[in-house]
Amino acid sequence: MSLLAVGSVAFDDLETPSGRRENVLGGSATYFSLSASHFTPVAIVAVVGEDFGPEQMKVFEGKPIDLQGLDRAKGKSFRWKGAYGQDLNTATTLDTQLNVFADFHPNLPEATRRCPFLFLGNIAPGLQLNVVNQMAQRPRWIALDTMNFWIEGDREALFEVLKAIDILLVNEAEARAISGERNLVKACRAIQTLGPRIVVVKRGEYGAVLAAPEGLFMAPAYPLEDVCDPTGAGDTFAGGFLGHLASTGSLSLEDLKEALLRGTVMASFTVEAFGTERLAAVTQAQIQERLAAFKAMIRPSGI
């Protein structure tokens, strides 16, 4: 495997203007790995409960996703219940049951400790740092996702782990909360002084902004006529983005651009159906076709 991802595997109850679904397989590591696996082999480190069975395993089957690090604990898996109104940009959390995730202490299988690329999904900053320290050698790059809960509640530990990483993926509110800057360009520049030299700000239906040492890159989201369920869009984006970077081994601006467009296109598939339904079924040909269509829609004319 080339890309190691630490995160959550969960069951979600979802309610959107398109309908309802219960007990849908979700979690950041699920969306991330399904997306990244189109570009590079992935290994997951996460924890599930006794309710995770053959039906859930099937979703990962036949894909280059290594589940050695998927720990099975006594009890129930992490469960999240959320609802979206007409504004699909924001979810209302109706219920969160951490269950086995409450005691999650990532323990990396020996084979994964030499992965050249590491993605630290949204867990406690202390655990993220612990994962970094378990690596047998410093990965070629480390990417990290976080959320306001940690930015506000565990700021010191988060800033400690930020020093150790190369790529930060956050949304606009998180970028502002970390940097204290309201302006997005200033926020990115401020974050770049804290550790990560590459900052990606996800803006939901408005696309993403990338700040790298070589310059800025911006792209809108892929325009869909029907958005069914936005759950997992951010993790799917991260999977496509980092999956491409792991496959090339490069962090050049050109590769970062390509990575951002792939992340965007992968996310557009996820939101077309509930949970991982569409993402798990999408083909390489469909990805390439949408990627070409997307580039045509954002390419400025002339030179």
Next chain:
Amino acid sequence: MSLLAVGSVAFDDLETPSGRRENVLGGSATYFSLSASHFTPVAIVAVVGEDFGPEQMKVFEGKPIDLQGLDRAKGKSFRWKGAYGQDLNTATTLDTQLNVFADFHPNLPEATRRCPFLFLGNIAPGLQLNVVNQMAQRPRWIALDTMNFWIEGDREALFEVLKAIDILLVNEAEARAISGERNLVKACRAIQTLGPRIVVVKRGEYGAVLAAPEGLFMAPAYPLEDVCDPTGAGDTFAGGFLGHLASTGSLSLEDLKEALLRGTVMASFTVEAFGTERLAAVTQAQIQERLAAFKAMIRPSGI
């Protein structure tokens, strides 16, 4: 002249996180013509009061802006007082005094009635239609701006004028209100069945989306580190967009893309200072430089 613009010339009192300014020259026709004049000769049809003097005239001097159609009426000019908080996307209107604008009945000077390109700024749909009927011949294209006040309050008249136009410029909320569609792509397609074959949706700091018969094009806004005053950004965008289209005479997708990028860049200058301060002073070299930098930030790699 090649591009005729009907709209407002006003005095604004502005309050933003960057400061306050009073009696600043504003209005849709002001921002529009200053912006468009970098690309094509413009003629304005608007009304001002006795408070509009040599100081205001100076802003237009030395630019290819024909003011023959600037009617001087007894009384005061249109006045608007607005404030922006930390979220620069939305203005709070503190006061509106229509003054001479309340009785504005555009009367096109003879010389302007054969303009090949017409922009109908945001005024009552009935007046917009009246302007169309004053033209000696059907312009090669007609573009229109409107607002929720007319979409809700004068829907029938607005839909009548929509039938007569080629290009509609609106923001997201307006696109939804006209079409009844929440999804942006669906909203554009619905509007295209009402008359305008080209729809441009302005999304403020998130850029713009263009729907044309040949396809979609999307671009983010130009990323600024300091936004001083967003007033006039939409009208400046329209001026750059339509100014470029008038200069080429083409509505090909390639020209529409170029036009959208020019509109975006012009708007980025306007918001850097209060009122028309920056827009009125910007040079062709500065425009070209920023346009090139912007294209580099949005151009996908590869082919």
